[in-house]
Amino acid sequence: xxxxxxxxxxxxxxxxxxxxxxxxxxxxxxxxxxxxxxxxxxxxxxxxxxxxxxxxxxxxxxxxxxxxxxxxxxxxxxxxxxxxxxxxxxxxxxxxxxxxxxxxxxxxxxxxxxxxxxxxxxxxxxxxxxxxxxxxxxxxxxxxxxxxxxxxxxxxxxxxxx
Ligand SMILES: [Fe+2]
Numbered sequence: 001x002x003x004x005x006x007x008x009x010x011x012x013x014x015x016x017x018x019x020x021x022x023x024x025x026x027x028x029x030x031x032x033x034x035x036x037x038x039x040x041x042x043x044x045x046x047x048x049x050x051x052x053x054x055x056x057x058x059x060x061x062x063x064x065x066x067x068x069x070x071x072x073x074x075x076x077x078x079x080x081x082x083x084x085x086x087x088x089x090x091x092x093x094x095x096x097x098x099x100x101x102x103x104x105x106x107x108x109x110x111x112x113x114x115x116x117x118x119x120x121x122x123x124x125x126x127x128x129x130x131x132x133x134x135x136x137x138x139x140x141x142x143x144x145x146x147x148x149x150x151x152x153x154x155x156x157x158x159x160x161x162x
Contacts, residue, residue, distance in 0.1 A: 003062075012078040023061060033061065039156045040090050043128065048088045052112035054159030060086065062154040063094070066103065066140050069147045076137040081108055086156035089129040095121035095151040102148045107133055107141040120152075 001022050006015030006089040025032055037059060044051055051057060068074040091105065094113035105127055111134070118127055129135050 005085055009083065010078045011080075012084070014078075020062065022108060023063065027063070030057040036092065036153065037061070040088070040157070043090075044088045044157050045128040048126065048130070048157070051087055051150060051159055053061050056160045058156075058158045058160035058162075060154070060156035060158070062156070064152050066100075066150045066152075067147065068100070068140055068142050068149075070142065070145050073139050074150075075139040077137075079139075081111055081136045082136040083131050083134055084129060084156070085130060086158045088157040090126050091120070091129065092124060092126040092153040092155065093151075094123065094153050095149070096121065097148045097150070099143045099146055099148050100140055100148040102138040104138045105118070106136045108134060108135065108137065112130055 001020050003020050004016065005014050012021075013016075026061045028142050041059075064076075066074040078143070096103075104117045106114060107118060107127075108114045115133070120127065138149055140148070
């Protein structure tokens, strides 16, 4: 599936057409995904009421797997502190290898006002992001050189058309 972020929101890969593998049909039809979306819509009704004033809502689901081995560094895009393009972003941990180092989410009020470093460690543990704050994922490496991974599900909500 093609995915494009604007350069305004992604200085590293903005305005580039990036290809993501489509979600597996079984995942799309799964009760787990339906419940995750339903739950996030309920949360957004409390936290982002303005979203529901739009004609329609664009629901994004991205499953991202950061993988690293040996001395390789895995990182998210964009690399540094940034705001996402979407009004509502839920970052949900789905799986984590014991030997991943990094991957924490840094939350900030601005480029020089770091607030907190959050480390998701439990399955389905999540953080919610909005355009009000900035965030960054700490680059990841393997603590023992063996293959390491951190898998997250991103559920995003945006007014549509934007
Ligand atoms: Fe982001």
